[in-house]
Amino acid sequence: MGNLLIYSLIYIIILCPISINSDAVSDSKTIAKVEKKLSDYVLTILEHFKQKDPVGLPGAPIPDPMDIPPMTHSFSVGRMNMKNVKLYGLKKFRIDHMLVDLAAMQVEVRINIKKLHVFGNYTLSTWLSSSNGPFTVNLTNVFVKGIARLEVERGGHLEAQEMNMDINFKDISMNFERLGFLASVFQGVMNSVGTFVFDSIKPFLLTEVNTNVRKDVNKEVQKIPQKFPNSISPLDQLMAEARRKVRDMGYDPYKVDDYNQTVGLCTIFMTHTWITGLSSFHRVGNITVELQNSTFYINMEVGTQRLEGTSHWEVSLIGMLSRAGKIKFTVEYITVLVVVEQNVDVRKGPILDDIQIELGNIQVRFDGAGTVDYLIEFGVNILPNLLRYQIMDALESPIKSRIQETLDRVNMEQVIHQNLPKLDEQQAKGFQGFL
Structure with missing residues (x-):
């Protein structure tokens, strides 16, 4: 998925402002020549946006005069x-x-x-x-x-x-x-x-x-062999592929870290908590890329459908008396909003501008017979909030830190340079398997 995003960004840079202005070719010498132009153009664009006040776009298909x-x-x-x-x-x-x-x-x-x-x-x-x-x-x-x-x-x-x-x-x-x-x-x-x-x-x-x-844009997009259904957008089709990858990587079901909290004289433990349904995520609203004041802002919000989970709980009173049990719970939804900014001068790294995580309503039910009054009160008034804290701690901090750590390690200019040969390879293949 990471390589796909890199290829896509590079291809968008090439596709939107310019046309390669070359007819379809078949012989290897001509293909190599076109590939070289493609790579050279990306490098030219990178140098162009290193200027303090970049004017125009190199190679733009605009007659002047x-x-x-x-x-x-x-x-x-x-x-x-x-x-x-x-x-x-x-x-x-x-x-x-x-x-x-x-x-x-x-x-x-x-x-x-x-x-x-x-x-x-x-x-x-x-x-x-x-x-x-x-x-x-x-x-x-x-x-x-x-x-x-x-x-x-x-x-x-x-x-x-x-x-x-x-x-x-x-x-x-x-x-x-x-x-x-x-x-x-x-x-x-x-x-x-x-x-x-x-x-x-x-x-x-x-x-x-x-x-x-x-004419120029259609000339380029027609080279992409990928076919898309009319029923869903190409972006939603990519989201479906991402959901499959999440399942293949073993993140659904997802094990949440154990959690404990002390309330007065009681200590409450939540262990062996599993959530099923994280791979049901889909886009919420639009996913946008905005260019303003020489900075790109990538705004993406995804949300899940209803999630189900199980957890083991234990309440200990001053380390002496304890009660334990198992619950099943549902989370109405989880939404994650991420805003990343990237300067047009790719020598400057990407920055996590904002991240917001929202959990929907949590409902708890006890697994098994024991439905005495204190368990009902405990389940209704305490466990949903503890689960919310546990899930938020398991998701919010790791997501924030991992995104920022990843962004801190990204040298965008180097990443683009490293992927140019792969982009050329895709072009030589007619972008077969590009998406």
Whole structure:
């Protein structure tokens, strides 16, 4: 499961922002060449995010400059034609915020481009005269928002869907050379030209990005041979595989550490406590990866179905008098919320940001006949709370410490370097058995 997560993270880095831009190949020399590009790109990305202010993404399939089709703008007293129009600056973007919903296979992203420049040539024809020359339109503080989704198509393969995008700007300025006296005569009219240029470019830009990115993403995801059922999401299918691994590793049923607590003159012992059903875990809500302020926040919450267990109890009064017995109990559910943060500069290690464990209602019943009043009172008022403490102590501290110890030992940069050959091996196999 650990290798799967590492492969998946690396593959997401490659898949989302770029296309390998290579057709399917069969000969070993070409495959080796493609593999080398794949590994080299990951290394390039790692170096890119080591910068204090990373701008853009190396190799992103964004034309810069982008050629814009000829445009025509009609006034009440004339017409302006624009041609040889080019848009500069698309690659110089910064990711302000990104939210990846793994359950919905959806990505929401907000990027900022400090400046965009439009260059071209115009011809202005009016009833008075005509003029022509170069023009420039400058857009400042451009914001782009987009939502992209992957869905399982009929054949069971993943497919990128239509993207929902929008683009806006804060300020605009322009300069049309050689207007002559028309610059002052039509000043009010000319003030609307800049907005017209943007409004004309916007649908073309959104269509081009939508079409090209969808094409590139689908080109890559189609290489994944894994088929997914339409009834459950790919993430839930991976959770089902994880449940099987938990059972194979012997964690269901799970033996809880022995526990004792002193209440007044009594000492209560809880021993041989077993819980069955931990492998029934499933995701609770969405599992998300959020990028904010150059830091990834991985938010994951899983919960179990109803658990059943047994335990031996013993009550000792000043070490002299004692009563003992066996109980069966049920736990309505257990949920675990984990938030881990990882800086985009992978030289900095991951950090456990938060962990919360919640136990549902616990019900206890005695195994066997002896249901005298004091046992009933003991079982109803004391044992559920003791079991809660015992289970929480058995789960919360070990989970926290083990997660943090694991994170402290992780050198993310080294882990990625070590797994690049395995990623290349998977690519050479066409990602057979990748998931």
